[in-house]
Amino acid sequence: MATTSAVYGVSHPPGYPLFTLLGIIFVRLPIExxxxxxxxxxxxxxxxxxxxxxxxxxxxxxxxxxxxxxxxxxxxxxxxxxxxxxxxxxxxxxxxxxxxxxxxxxxxxxxxxxxxxxxxxxxxxxxxxxxxxxxxxxxxxxxxxxxxxxxxxxxxxxxxxxxxxxxxxLLPYFYLPISYMLNPPITWLTELTPSALIQHVLRLNYGxxxxxxxxxxxxxxxxxxxxxxxxxxxxxxxxxxxxxxxxxxxxxxxxxxxxxxxxxxxxxxxxxxxxxxxxxxxxxxxxxxxxxxxxxxxxxxxxxxxxxxxxxxxxxxxxxxxxxxxxxxxxxxxxxxxxxxxxxxxxxxxxxxSHRIDMSEMRIGEYYALDILNPLPKKSIVFADVDTTVFPTHYVQYVLGVRRDILMPSFSQLQQIILRDKRYSKVYKEILKNERYARDSDYVIDTALSLRASRPVFSPAKVKNTEYSGSFVWMPYGLVYKAVTKNEIPVKEEYIRSQELFWERSFIDRIREYRDAPNLPLVFQEI
Structure with a gap:
């Protein structure tokens, strides 16, 4: 929510326009x-x-x-x-x-x-x-x-x-189409159509x-x-x-x-x-x-x-x-x-x-996002359908200004990017002709994977391989998985060394400090 308000974006369904508008005002208060x-x-x-x-x-x-x-x-x-x-x-x-x-x-x-x-x-x-x-x-x-x-x-x-x-x-809902037309870097509204607006407001595809x-x-x-x-x-x-x-x-x-x-x-x-x-x-x-x-x-x-x-x-x-x-x-x-x-x-x-709600020093979300972003190659694409991954990462990218070269959209945001980009939309339309897809997210993912040659593709979880996107495997890469072909898998010694370097530079030791924190379950679910 904080990130969305910072970039004049649209939050996940139902959009929370009133809350976002209040956020737009408060995040710009002239205070340190x-x-x-x-x-x-x-x-x-x-x-x-x-x-x-x-x-x-x-x-x-x-x-x-x-x-x-x-x-x-x-x-x-x-x-x-x-x-x-x-x-x-x-x-x-x-x-x-x-x-x-x-x-x-x-x-x-x-x-x-x-x-x-x-x-x-x-x-x-x-x-x-x-x-x-x-x-x-x-x-x-x-x-x-x-x-x-x-x-x-x-x-x-x-x-x-x-x-x-x-x-x-209900007038705050006018913010949703206005925000979409501003083309913000973060928006969960896939299209500016009556159908898309209704689906978003009624959270028909999100719940x-x-x-x-x-x-x-x-x-x-x-x-x-x-x-x-x-x-x-x-x-x-x-x-x-x-x-x-x-x-x-x-x-x-x-x-x-x-x-x-x-x-x-x-x-x-x-x-x-x-x-x-x-x-x-x-x-x-x-x-x-x-x-x-x-x-x-x-x-x-x-x-x-x-x-x-x-x-x-x-x-x-x-x-x-x-x-x-x-x-x-x-x-x-x-x-x-x-x-x-x-x-x-x-x-x-x-x-x-009183001691349970004190999270003034709690930075797990920030550490988690940095550990995902820092090891990735330039201009990588990381697609995720998990709020706990997308939200803190977007905050680090668009508020703190870290690794903005990396694209990490949710499935709905990825679909929007694909529809707006002619290179992606051409492949997307070809994939849509195949009726075997049970969910929207399946053909959206396939579109991203089919263009893997131009941008390294990562995911926080393994995604099922499909015929259209080609033969590849999900190789553990820090906290995420990288989509690679069998020929791209590095030799064992090289791979182990790269992972050791990641863990040496990660924030895992700082996260251990919070192990006994009474509010840890909430923090994990919030980030």
């Missing part, structure tokens, strides 16, 4: 800092604003300022929320929209003022120009509007105004969600992993208090319970069941973990009601013990004192997580 650090301010500011509206939401729910601050602090110091407030990722802004939309929806539900409905409509459009996963909140928002005033759902005038505000919120054929057992396991994750990361007293709050709302404020529970269920267990992404590897678990937070935000709304119920029961017990109603000035302050005891939760979360 790295591009990545400047861009991380977007995440930090988003998290701060998210906490502000979370506080406003708690007050609107009738929670006291003291208890609202305690609840807000719990969210702020929860590992995943705190983490994404620091890194260059889209999810801090996503959490902001999740909280803001719920706040605006509940404000309309509570006040029935049209201004909240129009603000909600605008920010729905704006949130969709950032991350379409926000759709999981829509059922709860619809219920809020229905409970508040179902007549607005059949009022043509109000509906047209709302649609207009949604469309205004991590499993298929519909995923076994039920794997989906159930994904849900079990979701609940296990929170049992591991949250204090038991927080979970129990929130469950007590949910029970209290079910009895006393049934509609509010339904609204919060619906948002929690769809964004949490149901979403995880649908996605069913494996948590067996650090990468896939890291991808899934970031989506857990939205449901946690909803679950945390039960917490203050649980505290109020516990305080009420404690005061009732005191009255029973004293056999009279509490009138002493000292005892009148007891509810505040009992509430204040719960501050132990955010304090414990702070001390538990």
């Amino acid at each position: 800092a790295t591009v990545a650090w400047k861009f991380s301010l977007v995440s930090l500011i988003s998290a701060i604003i998210a906490l502000f509206f979370f506080y406003k939401l708690l007050l609107r729910l009738g929670i006291s300022k003291l208890l609202s601050m305690i609840t807000l602090s719990i969210l702020a110091f929860t590992y995943a929320f705190w983490l994404y407030a620091e890194v260059v990722e889209v999810f801090s802004l996503y959490y902001l929209f999740f909280i803001l939309l719920f706040y605006l929806g509940f404000s309309f539900y509570q006040t029935k003022q049209d201004k909240y409905l129009y603000l909600l409509s605008f920010f729905i459009g704006l949130s969709l120009s950032h991350q379409q996963a926000i759709l999981i909140l829509f059922p709860a928002l619809f219920l809020m509007v229905f409970f508040a005033n179902k007549k607005v759902l059949i009022n043509p005038g109000i509906i047209l105004k709302c649609i207009g505000f949604v469309v205004i919120g 991590w969600v499993t298929s519909a054929t995923t076994p039920l057992s794997e989906r159930v396991f994904a849900v079990i992993t979701y609940f296990t994750y929170w049992l591991f990361h949250l204090p038991l007293i927080l979970i129990l208090t929130s469950l007590i709050g949910a029970a209290a709302l079910f009895v006393k404020k049934r509609k509010l319970f339904v609204l919060i529970s619906l948002a929690f269920f769809i964004s949490g267990p149901l979403f995880v069941f649908y996605a069913a992404t494996s948590a067996a590897r650090a990468f896939t678990f890291g991808v899934l973990e970031r989506f857990y937070v939205s449901s946690y935000i909803m679950f945390l709304l039960f917490f203050p009601f649980g505290v109020l119920e516990i305080v009420r029961l404690c005061m009732k017990a005191v009255e029973v013990l004293l056999k009279k109603k509490v009138k002493s000035s000292l005892l009148l302050h007891l509810p505040h004192a009992l509430t204040l005891l719960f501050i132990i939760i955010p304090v414990s979360l702070f001390f538990t997580n």
Whole structure:
């Protein structure tokens, strides 16, 4: 994302135009800092604003300022929320929209003022120009509007105004075609056609969600992993208090319970069941973990009601013990004192997580990219379909200015290069005539391999040999593989010496320093 904003490019599907535009502004701030650090301010500011509206939401729910601050602090110091407030990722802004939309929806539900409905409509459009996963909140928002005033759902005038505000919120998507026409060095948009734009925005060719054929057992396991994750990361007293709050709302404020529970269920267990992404590897678990937070935000709304119920029961017990109603000035302050005891939760979360999210000295991504690029011959082409390879390498190339002679596109970017270059497109069209290709990436790779004579070709992983691209083998070459013919394979002694030189000059010793870092799994999945 930082690299894309630095070169006015288009990010991977769905494009994240709003986030990219914010990045374009922040990476050009006139301050002494790295591009990545400047861009991380977007995440930090988003998290701060998210906490502000979370506080406003708690007050609107009738929670006291003291208890609202305690609840807000719990969210702020929860590992995943705190983490994404620091890194260059889209999810801090996503959490902001999740909280803001719920706040605006509940404000309309509570006040029935049209201004909240129009603000909600605008920010729905704006949130969709950032991350379409926000759709999981829509059922709860619809219920809020229905409970508040179902007549607005059949009022043509109000509906047209709302649609207009949604469309205004979607305007950042115009950045995608504008960026494409600027011909930036990094863009994931393959063509400037309606079909290509729709595929990109709807991420039809890019995703991590499993298929519909995923076994039920794997989906159930994904849900079990979701609940296990929170049992591991949250204090038991927080979970129990929130469950007590949910029970209290079910009895006393049934509609509010339904609204919060619906948002929690769809964004949490149901979403995880649908996605069913494996948590067996650090990468896939890291991808899934970031989506857990939205449901946690909803679950945390039960917490203050649980505290109020516990305080009420404690005061009732005191009255029973004293056999009279509490009138002493000292005892009148007891509810505040009992509430204040719960501050132990955010304090414990702070001390538990503060060392885990410190990545100020973490440079694994940079070292990894340098170890890939430095040994390669001039004007090499390295094609990769793995974000963890492409992203840090592009950052080192286009932000730090290292080895920009090397072309490392993703499959979609390689396809775009091929379509624009007449030399490549001629071969590409010939390959397209062969109907044996099952995937777009197959004929894109073949096009690159067929032109191997003009540029050395490398890949982070072995690619299946095909008849069209010729007979070659993938020879280990540092951290990547080189496509060579059997006649090009060097003699054993020469090859071993070249690899020894690579490892002597690599950053492997520095990477070993991070072996016991508590945030290492996330770092590996982020780079």
